Amino acid sequence: MSDRVxxxxxxxxxxxxxxxxxxRKRGTDRFMQAGGKPEPGETPAxxxxxxxxxxxxxxxxxxxxxxxxxxxxxxxxxPGHRLEAAVFRLPLSADAAAAVEPRAEIEELRWCTTAEAAALGDLLAPLARLLLPS
Structure with a gap:
């Protein structure tokens, strides 16, 4: 992996x-967890x-x-970059999950079982693949 982080x-x-x-963010093919880059002074949470x-x-x-x-x-x-991610679990109620919608740079969202996520193959981002239950 690269030194570029x-x-x-x-x-x-x-x-x-x-x-x-x-x-899936606009202009990309891969599916991943929601999140992004912290702004200066922000805690990960x-x-x-x-x-x-x-x-x-x-x-x-x-x-x-x-x-x-x-x-x-x-x-x-x-390409050529390493990703360092602080990852958090967030369990949602059925009502909260139903209210989720794509905004900002998000082009598409999917609710996937482990098998459905794994079946995305190369369309699943490396971090998302790492987070799949084994």
Whole structure:
């Protein structure tokens, strides 16, 4: 992997049926967890709260985010870059999951079972593949 690093925050968002939310950003082919790059001075959880509101219309408190830890993979859409992600789990109620919608740079979203996510093959971003249950 490269010395060029992209630092992001990402949410493993799940619904009551244990499906996970995957998003595809405009101009890209790969599906990934919602999230993005922290702004200067933001904590990882604070950045994720902001990104979730901007990208999928979720208004969640930081306390709802469960840290899963740091993960490192190759970047999905930036060849030659390494991705360092602070990942949080966010379980949603059925009502909250139903209200999720693509906003900002999100072109498409999908609620996927583990098998459906795995079946995306190369269309699943490296971090999303790493986060699939084994």
């Amino acid at each position: 992209i630092r992001v925050v990402a949410a493993l968002v799940t619904d009551p049926e244990d499906r996970q939310l995957l998003v 604070g950045a994720l709260v902001r990104e979730l509101a901007e990208e999928v219309g979720l208004d969640v408190p930081e306390a709802a985010l469960v840290p899963l830890g740091p993960f490192t993979t190759e970047a999905a859409n930036e």
